[in-house]
Amino acid sequence: MRFIIIPIFFISILLFFSVHISPANWDYTGLLSLLIPVFVLLNLFLLALLLFGRIKLIIFPIMALLIGWKFFLVTFQWNVPDTETEGFSLLSYNVMLFNNNWESGREDRILNSIQWAKENPSDIKCFQEFYQDFTTPSRNALKIIGNDGEYEHSFLTVDGNPRKRSYGMAIFSRFPIINSGKVFDNRKNNGAMFADLIIRQDTIRIYNTHLESMNIRAADLDNLQGIKNQYRGTIRKLKQGIQMRATQTEILKEHIKNSPHPVILAGDFNDLPYSYTYFSLREILENGFEQMGRGFGFTYNRVLFFLRIDNIFFNQVLKVLQFNTHREVDYSDHYPISAVFAFPE
Known part of the structure; x- marks a missing residue:
């Protein structure tokens, strides 16, 4: 299991930081960032899965989701308008x-x-x-x-x-x-x-x-x-x-x-x-x-x-x-x- 979870963690971190690298300097960063929603969902799935299994490995999806928390904020909001x-x-x-x-x-x-x-x-x-x-x-x-x-x-x-x-x-x-x-x-x-x-x-x-x-x-x-x-x-x-x-x-x-x-x-x-x-x-x-x-x-x-x-x-x-x-x-x-x-x- 660790041979799946740890690579997913490091790939997630790479993707999460790719939004700060201009595609004008390295064109593949723009394509990589399209995978961010997929890996956010994948880490959520691993988090739920590990709650009922190897609890020691749960730190990896937790850390990934904390680092990628900003992507939740840009995806979904539920604010109360000021009228x-x-x-x-x-x-x-x-x-x-x-x-x-x-x-x-x-x-x-x-x-x-x-x-x-x-x-x-x-x-x-x-x-x-x-x-x-x-x-x-x-x-x-x-x-x-x-x-x-x-x-x-x-x-x-x-x-x-x-x-x-x-x-x-x-x-x-x-x-x-x-x-x-x-x-x-x-x-x-x-x-x-x-x-x-x-x-x-x-x-x-x-x-x-x-x-x-x-x-x-x-x-x-x-x-x-x-x-x-x-x-x-x-x-x-x-x-x-x-x-x-x-x-x-x-x-x-x-x-x-x-x-x-x-x-x-x-x-x-x-x-x-x-x-x-x-x-x-x-x-x-x-x-x-x-x-x-x-x-x-x-x-x-x-x-x-x-x-x-x-x-x-x-x-x-x-x-x-x-x-x-x-x-x-x-x-x-x-x-x-x-x-x-x-x-x-």
């Missing part, structure tokens, strides 16, 4: 181009998704994969969501014709936007932008980000045959995406560290909570789900439903009062997430 304190709200939503990339005949979903984005009451709205069409009034998302001037906006065009049809990222705000800019983009579908807002005599910098996509079609992994046919390409795409996100994360962190204002970072990170991306940002920022989330907080709305890849991070200068995953909103392949913040007294 007594008044604050300002922020929405983050990958809108999947408002369904404009879907098959024809889905005009209702296009219009309904734009309408939902308009009617959501959040004070600040961050959209990824934002589609803008100046040629069609019913799809002019900047005008519709801006609600005739109720929201100021900043739009980062990633691709397309910025005067006709384009897509990218957008930040809408009920508060004045005094500055905005680009952190990076890769001219495909991903990028990061920021906007500085005046909120009750304070200035807050809002980052909206969409890190490198995995470029893996969930439909290809929907059955055993699909997995067999696609596994080599899937591993290659995972590896490339992990490396690119590590590089983008370093650019983003450096920009955040140089921010003259408190920061909220929202978006689609395309990485699990067991990744270098997540823990690297967690070194300098708090996470809204960890502080005020409930349940598992899964944000992906497709076959791989157990993924939480959308996040809202923030400086300790701020206090998060509420955090919600809007699983009732299914227009996109991502669920919207939102949080309410306040300035500590």
Whole structure:
């Protein structure tokens, strides 16, 4: 038994520390971290098994679980929201181009998704994969969501014709936007932008980000045959995406560290909570789900439903009062997430 338990212990420790090694330096760390949930469950199983057997060996799964306790915190939470304190709200939503990339005949979903984005009451709205069409009034998302001037906006065009049809990222705000800019983009579908807002005599910098996509079609992994046919390409795409996100994360962190204002970072990170991306940002920022989330907080709305890849991070200068995953909103392949913040007294 010890020849199984001890190797599992050391492999677990290796995996648990792999999230602190950048895949840009050693690309396999990103793939190794995907095994963390498996080994957490394996240590739980060994712990239960050894309670009725060789009690001396139980120290190994106990130590592994204590060292890996942070992975429980990023996986599941059951917090009680603060509804007594008044604050300002922020929405983050990958809108999947408002369904404009879907098959024809889905005009209702296009219009309904734009309408939902308009009617959501959040004070600040961050959209990824934002589609803008100046040629069609019913799809002019900047005008519709801006609600005739109720929201100021900043739009980062990633691709397309910025005067006709384009897509990218957008930040809408009920508060004045005094500055905005680009952190990076890769001219495909991903990028990061920021906007500085005046909120009750304070200035807050809002980052909206969409890190490198995995470029893996969930439909290809929907059955055993699909997995067999696609596994080599899937591993290659995972590896490339992990490396690119590590590089983008370093650019983003450096920009955040140089921010003259408190920061909220929202978006689609395309990485699990067991990744270098997540823990690297967690070194300098708090996470809204960890502080005020409930349940598992899964944000992906497709076959791989157990993924939480959308996040809202923030400086300790701020206090998060509420955090919600809007699983009732299914227009996109991502669920919207939102949080309410306040300035500590």
